[in-house]
Amino acid sequence: MKKLLIFAILVTLVGCKTAPVAPKFPDVPNELTKSCPDLTLIDESVTKLSDVMTVVSKNYNQYYECKVQIDNWIEWYNMQRDINNKIGK
């Protein structure tokens, strides 16, 4: 009786099947995986405004580089979401 029960359970289990279709989550481009660096600080020995402006403008540039990353992250996510949401429909 015990063996029969084990056999019945095994037979039931072989009826189980995992979903054979599993979409792989796409890899994000490497360009988007870098984190934004901290802003550059000005050397305290600096006395010229032009040197200050150089650092400040580099920081502005850094902001725009980060903006490119974030905006493209959002665009990438929206595109991938739309592509994946269409599967099975």
Next chain:
Amino acid sequence: MWLLSFIPDSFLHLAVLAILSAGAVLYTIGLFINFIPPLYPYKEITRIIGTALIVAGVYFYGSYNTEMSWRKREEELQAQVKQAEQKSKDANAKVKVKIVKQLKIVHDKQVVVQQIIQRDAAKIDAICKLDPSVIKDLNEAAKNPLGDSK
């Protein structure tokens, strides 16, 4: 129906039809046994087996059709997944190209701005003298309030 996935479609179809046909043949034989007296004792059992095979055959035929419809659905989904993966790759390539292009624009602009500052440095520094608190205050504003960003 995991085990069924190992059996070829044509074999499954053939097996179902064989069971159904065997049931129909047995049942028909059961009807004609009335005309053959020596086989009369087997009449009932032949009909019972025939009926059981017909019922099983119809059931298997239904199962076969369900299995086939799932396999078709699976194939469709796999095709869609493949298509989606290709679209994902295309989208990634598009984003990569766009990032590189945008970063180049930002970088080029920065180079120009730096050149302008260097060109105007003498003029700027001649009329403006900085108080040390300017650097301190600017650095304070530039510090990440969350500490280490990682």
